[in-house]
Amino acid sequence: MASASIPIMSEHSTIVYTIRDSLYINLNNRCTLKCAFCPKFNGSWEVHDYDLALTHKPSAEEVIAEIKDPKQYDEVVFCGFGEPTLRLKELIEVAKWVKSEGAMVRVNTDGLANLAHGKNVLPELASCVDSLSVSMNAQNEEIYDKHCLPGLKGSWQGMIDFIKIAPNYIDDITATAINGLEGVDVKVCEEIATRLGVKFRRRELDVVG
Numbered sequence: 001m002a003s004a005s006i007p008i009m010s011e012h013s014t015i016v017y018t019i020r021d022s023l024y025i026n027l028n029n030r031c032t033l034k035c036a037f038c039p040k041f042n043g044s045w046e047v048h049d050y051d052l053a054l055t056h057k058p059s060a061e062e063v064i065a066e067i068k069d070p071k072q073y074d075e076v077v078f079c080g081f082g083e084p085t086l087r088l089k090e091l092i093e094v095a096k097w098v099k100s101e102g103a104m105v106r107v108n109t110d111g112l113a114n115l116a117h118g119k120n121v122l123p124e125l126a127s128c129v130d131s132l133s134v135s136m137n138a139q140n141e142e143i144y145d146k147h148c149l150p151g152l153k154g155s156w157q158g159m160i161d162f163i164k165i166a167p168n169y170i171d172d173i174t175a176t177a178i179n180g181l182e183g184v185d186v187k188v189c190e191e192i193a194t195r196l197g198v199k200f201r202r203r204e205l206d207v208v209g
Contacts, residue, residue: 015062015066016067018073021074022076025076026052026079026080027057027090028083028084029080032086032110032152033083034149035147035148036146053081054082057087057090060094064097067094067098078091078105079107083113084108085112085121092124092127104131105131106133107129109132111160112152112159113162115152115154115155130170131172133174134162134173136192137178137181137184138181139188143181160192163175167198173199174198174201175189175198177190178205179203
């Protein structure tokens, strides 16, 4: 069960951080979900010893200044403890700059951008994003709502609809689900991903990054 409150943020903001050969962009702490398994709702803002609590929403200019040379990384990934597509304008601006510098861009998302923005954002993402990793998390709405605690009505179906149309805009789409969550059938999640025409990756509970 999620804790009653989020820990107090630190004074320093980690806007970008590296894991292996990838650079991660921590664009946002807000999210359309309040997942019971998310570390930030369970007392920790840390990933690989990086404190991802933001003291402010970084501008596109700030993020670009922090990235410096994106070509030194295998890919630049929009992923933190918040949903990056909620800051779509900044995401697009930074991603276009990264692409102009000759680097690859991936976005890790909950797949609720179309639902949150009330429009199809995939054409905008397609202009500057090479791949999407979409958190499916569960094989049906009941299990999804139990673990992800969505703030938007119809989130599970909205996520499924997003995955279904995403390959029309971006070639490299991967759906993910977490092994170890009660009631989540990872095999069925993979079957859904296959039926929707996208790749699938199994994640492990409590393994972040």
